[in-house]
Amino acid sequence: MITINNLSKVYRTKKGEIKGVDNVSLTINEGEIYGIVGYSGAGKSSLVRCINLLERPTTGNITVDGVDLTTLKSEELRQARLRIGMIFQHFNLVSQKTVFENIAFSLKAARVPASKINDRVEQLLEMVGLSDKRDVYPGQLSGGQKQRVGIARALANNPKVLLCDEATSALDPTTTKSILKLLKKINRELNITIVLITHEMDVVKEICHRMAIMQGGRVVEEGKVYDIFASPKEELTREFIESVISFELPETILKKVSGTLVKVVFKGEVAGESVVSDTIQKFAINGNFLHGSIDYIQEQPLGIFVMELTGGKAEIKKALDYIGKRTALVEVIRHGV
Numbered sequence: 001m002i003t004i005n006n007l008s009k010v011y012r013t014k015k016g017e018i019k020g021v022d023n024v025s026l027t028i029n030e031g032e033i034y035g036i037v038g039y040s041g042a043g044k045s046s047l048v049r050c051i052n053l054l055e056r057p058t059t060g061n062i063t064v065d066g067v068d069l070t071t072l073k074s075e076e077l078r079q080a081r082l083r084i085g086m087i088f089q090h091f092n093l094v095s096q097k098t099v100f101e102n103i104a105f106s107l108k109a110a111r112v113p114a115s116k117i118n119d120r121v122e123q124l125l126e127m128v129g130l131s132d133k134r135d136v137y138p139g140q141l142s143g144g145q146k147q148r149v150g151i152a153r154a155l156a157n158n159p160k161v162l163l164c165d166e167a168t169s170a171l172d173p174t175t176t177k178s179i180l181k182l183l184k185k186i187n188r189e190l191n192i193t194i195v196l197i198t199h200e201m202d203v204v205k206e207i208c209h210r211m212a213i214m215q216g217g218r219v220v221e222e223g224k225v226y227d228i229f230a231s232p233k234e235e236l237t238r239e240f241i242e243s244v245i246s247f248e249l250p251e252t253i254l255k256k257v258s259g260t261l262v263k264v265v266f267k268g269e270v271a272g273e274s275v276v277s278d279t280i281q282k283f284a285i286n287g288n289f290l291h292g293s294i295d296y297i298q299e300q301p302l303g304i305f306v307m308e309l310t311g312g313k314a315e316i317k318k319a320l321d322y323i324g325k326r327t328a329l330v331e332v333i334r335h336g337v
């Protein structure tokens with residue numbers, strides 16, 4: 001659905017050139033919810049704004065639904081943009097217009113006949129659960145309700161793609177959940193491809209199928225969200241994962257532990273299997289769970305545990321090989337003393 005090829009965006013400022021995006025190539029499939037994660041300044045907004053050519057890439061190209069946007073003339077580009085909706089962190093609603101007028105504005109801009117506008121707006125309001133707010137002004141709405149209006153407006157012209165620029169960053173956790181649920185529904189029921197940029201790994205864990213992690217304008221890691229959570233390759237990715245799944249062991253426990261500390265990751269159904277008790281029976285070692293939990297990433301279980309193994313060095317090595325064969329990952333955090 002979206003192909004980004006060797007895209008760079010350079011900003012020319014008085015102080016010199018700043019690379020917002022540095023040679024990024026990505027493919028986002030039809031019907032996917034794709035997360036782009038990174039700290040402030042990583043280049044997420046620059047990249048996502050290049051997808052609908054709000055920013056023109058300095059080099060590289062962007063193909064959306066088979067059309068290379070960088071080659072289009074202004075009227076063609078206007079048409080192509082109607083197929084790409086966008087929502088924003090601060091909603092970008094017009095405060096002097098009612099909810100109805102905010103949504104109708106998008107339809108008028110797309111030259112939808114006046115006779116069709118009323119029904120379409122009502123349909124959109126129903127979809128986002130705001131039928132009773134049709135005639136109120138944005139100032140009378142909560143943050144979550146404002147974002148629902150933003151979503152209705154973005155969907156008005158039946159886009160194939162919805163770009164979400166930190167769409168839940170200004171919302172509290174409960175409202176965030178309800179907006180994410182709505183985005184999931186839109187993705188499933190309307191088959192709209194969603195690209196979501198965020199600095200919150202929770203958001204990605206909740207709804208994204210695949211993700212990219214950005215730093216310094218580059219993509220440092222990319223893949224299925226589940227696989228990235230199970231076995232992150234880059235330090236930055238680990239940092240983001242640890243913001244939602246903590247492995248920090250309290251100092252008091254660390255001081256008491258003298259055996260080998262290992263982190264074990266169980267994927268899918270294996271999460272429920274008795275790998276550890278089998279290991280203890282097979283080898284002359286003891287195992288002691290110190291910390292861990294089973295998380296669900298879009299309904300797929302992922303178990304991450306920290307254990308202490310005690311016993312002879314050779315037996316521990318054999319046990320680790322055995323656990324490694326039956327689980328997604330086993331990693332020694334600290335060797336025994």
Ligand SMILES: Nc1ncnc2c1ncn2[C@@H]1O[C@H](COP(=O)(O)OP(=O)(O)OP(=O)(O)O)[C@@H](O)[C@H]1O
Nearest residue numbers: 011018019020038039040041042043044045046047
């Ligand atoms: N219009 C601009 N002019 C000059 N530099 C810019 C412009 N927009 C972004 N940048 C720079 O490009 C880099 C990437 O910024 P960008 O906003 O894309 O990052 P981000 O990951 O979205 O961060 P944030 O979440 O804080 O917006 C930063 O160094 C930023 O200062």
